[in-house]
Amino acid sequence: MRSTIQDCPKRNIYNRSKKALVIIAISISVVACNKTTETVKEVKTAYIDTSELMKEYTEAKDLEAKYKAQSEEKGRQLEAEINRFKQDAANFQSQAQANGQEWAQKRGAELQKREQQLGYAQQALAQQLQQSSGAEMDSLVSGVKKFIKDYGKQKGYDYIYGTGDAASVLYAQEKYDITKEIIKALNEKYKSSSKSEEKVEDKKEEKK
Template identity: 65%
Template structure:
């Protein structure tokens, strides 16, 4: 296992040295504060406002139902004394059921709004990534980094991407180790 890690580290170092020695030019880099971008983006603000308004409309409908429930619950104690224990038990069960349904309705409303909002914001983020990529290509940037809430590389020239090489290397290594383990493990016939 130690030999494998050493071979892997050596291979990565050789690839890294190869990449750095073949190109001595300085990279043109920049960064974008992604949190600030989303805070100050008009489209993001419009999406946020849209869902605040939608929340108010949906919430006002539910709020009317909640207020009716609160009035019934407040008068329940008084009515229970007038109508007896059997009525109080039945009405109490009905009120608990309504309260639970109202709670579920509130949760469902919030979840629906969050899901719809998340879909729109994801679409917006994808569009912004494309814009940043196109901008990076147009302006000749090698890398554009993201800071803020989500830190990542937002654009990089394709010729600096060594992902395929690394995947091939680790897959080849995995296959060769798998074959060694298969040979090392005795088969059923060898055990006999």
Template identity: 65%
Template sequence: MKKSIVLIALAVSIISCNQKAADVKEIKTAYVDTSKLMEEYTEAKDLEAKYKAKSEEMGRELEAEINKFKAEASNFQRNAQANGQAWAQQKGAELSKREQQLSYAQEAMLRQLRQEQGVEADSMVSKVKKFIKDYGKKNGYAYVFGTGEAVSILYAEEKYDITKDVTKLLNDQYKSEGKKEEGDVKAEAKKELEAIEKKK
């Protein structure tokens, strides 16, 4: 009698474990390599290119001002003795002030570019997260994990990697939304440069 009770308990335990294992197997999971996604996502590439071009454009104008300053500083050193101490002190103070202004302008430009790029990047990341959430729901996933720089998964079979699918769909969606014309980007960069010039 005791043997049959133990066998029944053991059988119930095994059936219960098998039931739990079956329940676990039904959970559908996947992962996205977020670093790879951002490397291959067209909008991310366009955003990087936009701010690289904007930085170069703004940098060229600032560099022209810096070169002008260097030429004046060189002339100052050559003419300092010839024009006397009073002139040298006055001109030295002016050059020092201009150098400081150029430094502030460079810092302001970098800060502005970082801030603008940060806002657009945050918006893009939010859009990607929403897309992945919708993709997960639509395709019946209980979990979609992210891997990349901030690893949140230590192992996954490659068959659960949906990075390519998500990247392709995001790129298709981005293309259908319509990209900004390159001329618009240049016009924006030019406006920014003009704004910096007016501040001087």
């Protein structure tokens, strides 16, 4: 009986220690779960419709209008030359019989050369406009990406996805759509930078 009585405190201490360890383990699990929950809650995400962004971004619209105007202006000049060529070609057929075979061969070769030159001019114009607009558009897109990156850091986003032509989001709730916010912010930045450039130009004009 003595040994049994002596063992009881030991058992009680052991049981208490065991219970304490269980409580500690549960507490650690609860803390871990809470931390996981907190981490999930802290993730801030959003998405942007890139197609809509490029449609509504003022700088992108201005760039498109600029090259459309250039294309129309240079196209009109080329079109005038093409119309003159067409008129000369029409006159050639009626004059060929009157002026003889030698004249017709010489004139025909000249017209053929002009036609080739006009074709080259059309290709060169298209390539020139494409290269110039492509370079400016690449620069614009790089600027937009940098702006979104800075915007995300400033607003505390963990992820900002893009949808549209190069879709990387298959589904998202509309409450995460910040397209309009980005368009507004970009347009405000572009407007302020345009005003700054106008002031610089005005000062240059005043100095002259």
